[in-house]
Amino acid sequence: MAKSKLQNLFLKEFKEKKNLKNFSNISMSNYSKWDSISHIKLIIRIEKEYKIKFKIDEIFKLNNFHKISNYLKKHAKNKK
16 A cells, blocks of 8 residues: 555645645644544545445544554455
């Protein structure tokens, strides 16, 4: 899984122009544009792009870039 692909989804969802300095540290708790509505929109965008479907309990746990990235890596490995 290309991390830049996920970064681009974040940039699109939060309408940023590549000025998010450190994606690994971005979370709902420290990034003001990432509220509950944008979280759902981001999850939907990720599901469409990666052709996956998150379970409800996963959606609430995936609240930072690092967790989402790790989840996608594990999902990609399990598909093989």
